Amino acid sequence: MPVATLLPFTATPSRKSASPTSFRLTEKFILLLVFSAFITLCFGAIFFLPDSSKLLSGVFFHSSAVETNTRTGTDSDSNVAVGTEEKILTKIRKDHEKALVEAKDTLQKRPDEIKQDIQDEKDKVLKEGKGGKDYNNLPVIEYVRPPGATGHEPSDPETKERRAKIKEMMTFAWDSYKRYAWGSNELRPVSKQGHSSNLFGSIKGATIVDALDTLYIMEMFEDFDMATEWVEKNLDFNVVFRRKAIELGEKLLPAFKTPTGIPWALLNLKSGIGRNWPWASGGSSILAEYGTLHLEFMHLSKLSGNPAFAEKVMNIRKVLNRLEKPQGLYPNYLNPNSGQWGQHHVSVGGLGDSFYEYLLKAWLMSDKTDEEGKKLYYEALQAIETSLMRKSSGGLTYIAEWKGGLLEHKMGHLTCFAGGMIALGADGAPEDKTGHQMEQASEIARTCHESYARTTLKLGPEAFRFDGGVEAIATRQNEKYFILRPEVIETYMYMWRFTHDPKYREWGWEAVQALEKHCRVEGGYSGVRDVYASSPNHDDVQQSFYLAETLKYLYLLFSDDDHLPLEHWVFNTEAHPLPVIRKEMTDKPSQLE
Template sequence: MPFAPLLPYTATPNRKSVSPNSFRLTERFALLVAASAFITLCFGAIFFLPDSSKLLGGVFSHSSSMDTYSRTDLESVSSINWNGNDQEKLTVIPEDHKDVLKEATDALQRLPNEIRQYITVSEKETRVHEYPGKGGTDSDLPHIDYQRPPGTTGREPSDPDVAEKRAKIKQMMKFAWESYRRYAWGTSELQPVSKQGHSSNLFGSLQGATIVDALDTLYIMDMYEEFESATEWVETYLDFNVNAEVSVFEVNIRFVGGLLSAYYLSGKEVFRRKAVELGQRLLPAFKTPSGIPWGLLNLKSGVGRNWPWASGGSSILAEYGTLHLEFIHLSKLSGNPVFGEKVMNIRKVLNRLKKPQGLYPNYLNPNSAQWGQHHVSVGGLGDSFYEYLLKAWLMSDKADEEAKKLYFDALQAIEANLIRKSRGGLTYIAEWKGGLLEHKMGHLTCFAGGMLALGADGAPSDQTGHQMELAAEIARTCHESYIRTNLKLGPEAFRFDGGVEAIATRQNEKYFILRPEVIETYMYLWRLTHDPKYRQWGWEVVQAVEQHCKVDQGYSGVRDVYASQPSHDNVQQSFFMAETLKYLYLLFSEDDHLPLEHWVFNTEAHPLPVIRREHTGKPHPLL
């Protein structure tokens, strides 16, 4: 729930005021002495009590970190020669913050020059302030000569059958969008059965999730009239100055990612400005002793906390580990290195920790920087962390070798500890809880087939073929989870125990909420192999969604994919237009439309351009 604003103090109406003229001279002098003593005591407490910043931080439910200091303070620390004689300069900084500042700076300095140049700029170029309320206008941002990246549009499919299927998917997008516009315009999502708007607690009172999430899909599908109306809403009504507690992860991948992608596709400045403004408002989430961000943040007050159910107040791997792509681009487009510094510090903290069996537990305490409960999953709570390790390397034009190593090291541990094959020959990725395997695979985990295929080319030469085979096996398992249901739609999770394979056995795992992960894997495998079965499988999903999820005004998830008739959940998720329909459209598009060598998709399917290395030593043309 959003925190209630503090109300201004109001004097009691019946209380009589006292005029200063009613005091005698001696009384005034006594009052002055008392006030002076009180002020001296207060300042003494602030400056001389040990770690007074923590005392204050506890009152406001979050601890201080490097954000306590001004940008000038951070830059002076960055200029210190840590191996030289500059240690005395650290006396201006409390002891418990020195290591955090040093680690973040070291992590940034170890980046290849090709990456670091995009998240560090000269003092003259830096105009964007770090905190909300101080930026947000075009004049705050450095000038950029916009250049449209390659592949924002593509050729029409040469095969008439493929072109017809792609046109059908565009019709689905039009129907979903028009239904939202008619009944839920400006709200987060549509309830297509009851024909009204719906707001998820992920966004608090922040509005317009579907509009921002769908922007790039509208553009990609040449729905320019709809794109312009969405752009007008963003410029006029999208407001981040709301007293709303939001999920940092969801707002980043949907809102920041959607705005960044819309900017790169269209070149419209409103999207760059809004993305940077929202990025600034997310920065207070990093105000923890470790720099690992909170999962929840009030956009107005800057107060953060974690989900109360998350292992003793821990931050979640998939949430704090899914900021890198967007925050690097925020630094690139704003000229402010702070966004890149934040995500590089996350990597530094993780590098310092010992991993059980080489695996990354899903929970990390942001205060102690120690693992919480040892639960490992490549599905929910963990999934996109691994995706972003790979994509950080790809987005850097393969310059970020550290990200590549972290990805393949993690993949090796996953294969050794989590990947298993059922008696029926289906390959799946189990979950790990304190050394014990749970033979369950979530729909969210099905993205891993596409991830494995996308990264196979970067694997050691003797592993490339193996990675592609593993990707294909994961795709087959997820396809089986679909065709083994009555509605031919995949359950939220499916199991490999008790004599069943790729089937949900618990009622709370039988639902389908229009998720994109299986389609995502089909799209990547089609692009990388051109095996026609992936288009065939994708078309099966189109037919099932049309038959069972389409209602009078939009598309709805279903509660039980094993039922003979669908029972609708009455929510058209924003990611249905952002991801599911976009991946289907690209599955039936030519490879020159958003080619994988030029674009990297964030975990909400928002395409971001690869940041090309500049061998000439000149700055990137967009900076």
């Protein structure tokens, strides 16, 4: 039986291979697959789709039954198909006639009678949902659609042209995937075939799932429909309805059955037995795994009416609060049995990154009511500034790694997300530190830009160092690769939103030009093995997160601020937007109780 990983963490610089009987779905798949993509897009279609009433009535996207019944085939079954079509048309005519009668009756009523009818219908829905259930045994939940799921074209001609170019890049990447790798997890753009590493196990379609909201945000609606149809018909677990997402969420809950409540990294979905990676400091749980559940699980509790999901992630906080933290820092490893830290290795890059991001975003998604999350974030940021943040002799600010009390003066590409995170949280900073934190964010953005500018291909390495007389340069061969990562672009997008300094759009456009020149091949986009080489040596993988994150953040960088406005949306660590849960909604008598 395949073993599914529980947690959507940001991948480490060197990914470990799983055993033949298990698989590791790291930064871009399982909770992205289940919670981020499906909760946000499938049930979250309430926010995106023009007619969200179809979802609440149990109809989603297309009716496969109608498609099947009306599809013509051989001569022997064509008559059946024709007969079915006539029956459908007859039913449509009858429904139409009935609707006309009802409309005529309504027009003859007084305004106060119409108003009363509307109220009666509302009361009926509420009464039916009072037991907390609809026909799928789920709570009836009212949502106010946040604005900005799509956006208008920028008025500035150059920005409009560049934004259109990003959409063309997305179209090319998606069309290449459709042509050569449809249904596979990822695309090999050089060899023009499907690709699936052991990270994905037996599940297929990672690129389809990952790209769903990007397709919608860029208004590629036909492709969006094609993708959702594939998900509905082909994805393992058939997770396309809100009901199915909740069912799978419930299957993940046994992972929390540890003495501390800190979840296992791996869970057998059939037996409910969990375990951790043997390489992770004696089988410890990993900070960026168990610490990157909060947004999805809180959202899932709201959608399901089941408080268990929220309780699980809140318990993680309780455990962490009880522990003594070395220099205020959170080590990357925690033993779920003993509740003690493992190896004292601290990183704001791989193994640790998204934990800090989620402390801040938990506060933002709660409409700034989660004061504990806010407090923990700013305390952690202060510890990072004191113990890890350094400035090179050349004036570049970087975030080092900490191993057993010693600093390693290395910064990973993954760590470059921190510039955007710090900017996002600067407005709520304590003791009037907003300006200071914005300056920190700006300096980190500059450092990460330099890591790109100092390469031959103008693309950033996986990690870069500040020792031995070098600054912002990769010195080890296994750190010189670029796999289409989004973190630097992510920081540019946030910095543009908060400062409107044109350099961030210029830096983003430099990245676009480098991607087009060195990563675009005949069959899509490929990573490169050495960004310091005179010509690119392609790794032949178009990562799913290139469509989900890199191109999405580039598109938003060249969009107006009212496209997915940050006061209404929070991006999870995989760049999938979740709506802010408004305080006034939580203050109302809950439909979930």
